[in-house]
Amino acid sequence: MARAPGRVDPILYNRLAVLRAERGLTRQDLADALGVNYQTIGYLERGEYNPSLDLALRAAEFFGLPVEAVFSRRPFAPMSSQLYGSGVDWPGSGS
């Protein structure tokens, strides 16, 4: 069962806000795609609501990513440090 809104733990971290921004989606767009209220997307992003497994899988499927790339029990490292700290040779990185 999903964690009820307004409770604080256990925290399930997610990258919904980043992924949504990357794709230029509004909360309403993502809410429509997942079939939920846009407020639910906001509460998910703020960590005030933990999704059910079904909703988490649907979100991951929508972004075309494995669910562990979208949700985690531990805080995500910033994407920039993950990308640039992993030895990947990005254009303009000077390496």
Next chain:
Amino acid sequence: MTTSIASRSRVERLSRRSRRIVAVATVLGLPSMYAWSAFWTGTSVPAIAWGWAVFALMGVTLAGAVVLYRYVRGRADLADAGLDERERALRDRAWILSYQVLATVVVLLGAAVVVPVLAFGHSVTVDAPLATAVAICLGVLLPLLPAAALAWLEPDPVGED
């Protein structure tokens, strides 16, 4: 319930703190009105001096009920239609909180009747005005409780993108 950002009214943007104030005022308005009336009725103070507060307290419950129902917009109803999983979880918590509040009130009212009788040997008279007041309060407030509980529980609304 899938409402869009554009359709949000001012009531739907109320902060949790404001909603909690409205919820408490709504639930306490009517019982306070009866308590206020019972306190002054039969005294030598003219009704003109205290009667305005009766209407004010009734108005608090009435206005609060309108605000709560507009905020909740059917999300406290038992039907699942139109609710997503968060809203269903919130609705269930609101009903649980309503039951807890109701159970507490029933226990306190029961204790107010039973304790004086059993502990002190007093007699307790429940007359028609008191029974009517309790019945009206329960009749008006019971349907309101889930909406008030939902407004109490829901976190602050999410801002615009």
